Amino acid sequence: MAPMREALKRLTTESAVYGLGQVGGRAVQLLLVPMLTRALTPGAFGISELVIRYSQTAILILVLGMDGALARFFYHEPDREARIRMVSSSLVFRLATSAAVAALAATLAAPLADRLLGGQAYRKYLMIGAMTLPFTLLVMFANDVLRVTFQPWKFIALNITQTTLIASVSLFLVLRRHLDVVGVLYGRLAGDAACAVLGLVLIRHAVRPRFSRPALRRMLSYGIPTVPAAFGFALISGVDGYVLQRTRTVEELAVYAVALKFFAVVTMAASAFQLAYGPFAYARAGTPEAPRLFARVLGAYMAVASLGALLVATFAPDVLAVAVPAMYRDAAFPVLWLAFAAVALGAYTVAAIGIGLALKTPLLGLCAGGGALAAIAAHMVLTPRFGAPGAAVATFLGYATVAALTYAIAQRVHPFPYRGARLASLFALALALALALHRWAPPGAAGVMLKLAVAAGFGWVCMRLEVWKERGAVAPDWTDAGHAASGTRH
Numbered sequence: 001m002a003p004m005r006e007a008l009k010r011l012t013t014e015s016a017v018y019g020l021g022q023v024g025g026r027a028v029q030l031l032l033v034p035m036l037t038r039a040l041t042p043g044a045f046g047i048s049e050l051v052i053r054y055s056q057t058a059i060l061i062l063v064l065g066m067d068g069a070l071a072r073f074f075y076h077e078p079d080r081e082a083r084i085r086m087v088s089s090s091l092v093f094r095l096a097t098s099a100a101v102a103a104l105a106a107t108l109a110a111p112l113a114d115r116l117l118g119g120q121a122y123r124k125y126l127m128i129g130a131m132t133l134p135f136t137l138l139v140m141f142a143n144d145v146l147r148v149t150f151q152p153w154k155f156i157a158l159n160i161t162q163t164t165l166i167a168s169v170s171l172f173l174v175l176r177r178h179l180d181v182v183g184v185l186y187g188r189l190a191g192d193a194a195c196a197v198l199g200l201v202l203i204r205h206a207v208r209p210r211f212s213r214p215a216l217r218r219m220l221s222y223g224i225p226t227v228p229a230a231f232g233f234a235l236i237s238g239v240d241g242y243v244l245q246r247t248r249t250v251e252e253l254a255v256y257a258v259a260l261k262f263f264a265v266v267t268m269a270a271s272a273f274q275l276a277y278g279p280f281a282y283a284r285a286g287t288p289e290a291p292r293l294f295a296r297v298l299g300a301y302m303a304v305a306s307l308g309a310l311l312v313a314t315f316a317p318d319v320l321a322v323a324v325p326a327m328y329r330d331a332a333f334p335v336l337w338l339a340f341a342a343v344a345l346g347a348y349t350v351a352a353i354g355i356g357l358a359l360k361t362p363l364l365g366l367c368a369g370g371g372a373l374a375a376i377a378a379h380m381v382l383t384p385r386f387g388a389p390g391a392a393v394a395t396f397l398g399y400a401t402v403a404a405l406t407y408a409i410a411q412r413v414h415p416f417p418y419r420g421a422r423l424a425s426l427f428a429l430a431l432a433l434a435l436a437l438h439r440w441a442p443p444g445a446a447g448v449m450l451k452l453a454v455a456a457g458f459g460w461v462c463m464r465l466e467v468w469k470e471r472g473a474v475a476p477d478w479t480d481a482g483h484a485a486s487g488t489r490h
Contacts, residue, residue, distance in 0.1 A: 032167055033261050034323045036184070039174050042254040042327065047117065047125070048184040049257035050241045054116055055129045057238035059136060060230045062101055065223025065361070066090055067144045071282055072222055072356060073215075074148045085212040087145055087203075090219060092211055094141050098134040105130035118245060128185040135192035142199025145206050154202045161198060166191030225362040232368025236375045236398040240383070240391040247384040251327065256388040258324060259334035266305075266312050266342035281353045292474050295417045298350045299473035302423040303462040305346055306430035309339040310458055313434040314441070314451040334392035336438055340431050341392075344399040347427075351403065351418075354410030363409050371402030417478030423467065430458055 036045055070090060077083045105112065106127055113122040139162060146155040170187025173179045179186065200207075244253045277297070284290050313336040320329045348367075355363050375398025382390030407420055433454050441447040466472030 032170070033258060035171060036174065037254075037258065037324045037328055040180055040184075042251045044180045046245075046250045046254035046257055047122065048181040049260070050117065050245065050253065051122075051125045051129050051181070051185060052188065053238060053241050053260075054126075055132060055136070057234040058101075058105075058133065059140070060234040060237065061227065062098060062133070062137060063140065063230065064097070064220075065226035065230065066094065066219055067140070068226060068356065068361075069219035069223040070144050071148055073218060075282060082215075084206060084208050085210050086215040086219070088207045088210045089212045089216040091141060091207055093216055093220075094137055095134070098137045102130045102133045105133065116242065125181060125185060128182070128189055132185070132189045132192055135189070135196040138196035139192055139199050142196075142203050145203040149203075149206060151202075158195060158199055158202060162191055162195040164191075165194055222359070222361060226364050228362070228365025229368035232365065232370075232372040232402070235372040236368075236395065236402070239372075239376055239379055240395050243379045243383045244388065244391050248387045252387045255328055255331050256334055256391055258320070258328045259331040259338055259388065259392060262312055262316055262331075262335040263338035263342055266309050266339045267345065277349060277353075282356070285353075285357050291416050291478065292470060294350070294353065295419070295475070295478075296468055296470065296473040298347070298418055299423060299467035299469075301346060301350060302343070302426055303465075303467050305343040306340075306427050307455065307459055307462065309343045310430045310434050311451075311455055313339045314437045314455070317438075318448070330388065333438060334388045336434050337389075337392035337396040340427070340434070341396040341399040343427065344396070344403040347403045347423075348399070348406050351407040351410045354414035354416060355406070358410075358414040360413050363413065364406070367402050367405040367409060370405045371398045371400075374398050374401040417475040419467070419473060419475055422465065422472075426462065426465070426467065429461070433458060 036048075040048070070086070074083060074086065077086055109123045109126040109130065110120045113126050114120050117125070139158070142158060143155060146152070146158070166188050168187075169190045170184050173183030173186055177183060240256065241253060244256055281290075281294065281297075284293065287293075316335040316339075317329070317332040320332055320335075324331075352364060352367075355361060375394055378394030378397045379391060382394050384390075386393075407418070410416075411418070411420075437451055437454060441450050
């Protein structure tokens, strides 16, 4: 068991290190909320967040699965020169595609502003967003390379620099130059442009002026089938703001934008784990202990992430009471659902490894498509009637559907000894406790003590179940012989 303990220790360490980079960025974003919600009108704050959300949605698709392809094939290259050719070819492809899409988006800014933001008066905002896209994608590419080459400290430096620059420039332009929405967007453009250059400097040893068609073709053959999945996730992450703006008020859109900042806090831990887990899993997939290792990882993730979501959801009202103006405090209930949506998104990452190892990535599109349909249907029913709370529930249903479908399909094409029913019950328990506390927790110190006691109780349940250990995480009927037979079939 020593190799497995060492592997788990390394994953924990790498997740913590990547988490430092995420903490810096997300903490700065969260700290901006009290300032921007006071410096901007609700309409300006809501529109600025909506433009940023649309940009993030576009980026999900424009990556074209090349991040996953790099993690999947980087370790299969025979030597350092072959890996450099693969990275360099991926860089050329990303530069070409991002520049072309940015030019197209800038050309169509007027009709897009009319359809997405409700008027051509917002054309300038989309123009700035289009100019930002190539730089954002370059920063993401540098992050991908730093992850697969196991350089987490450079990753931290890049991410903290990026968010610090974005925050400082945005605040200067909004508070000192009074540029409102344009100031927020120009701040993001300046930060991403500077860090695109920094990212290329940090990965300079991994790139050369070389290009390999076979390497690019192999990566695209893996990545392109994941584009439907990216499109599905783009719909889940983008349809909430679109429906809110079209069916409710811009003030409610602003409230929901505040709730999304807490979603970012929960995804901070999930993202740190995701960033470490892909290279970790693919590098160890061929080892005998991999099935049990992956089962223990999923168990540990669900326990820790569910506890984190429970804490964020229950203490969100207390944070909002001091952090934002009174009109934004209705974000507490949407925060609850979005916190658990983030946990579901992280669970998808673990479950999807089986599909990736089976080289059946088109199935990811089926899973994400199912989640997108669930989210869209829920938004049509819930968001017009309930506003921001309805949008949050619909988003949760979308991510939860993706996670459930991915788990079920992955277990058919490349099964692992997960204890899915136990982990789903643990997740449901945390969600039920959060809902109960939101409804019945008293205000003041008594409420704080009750929330801490409930969180401690949930932690005790996790410890009793030992879902991160062999006994609690690995299905009892799993055998190495059965896994070998499964591996032969797939």
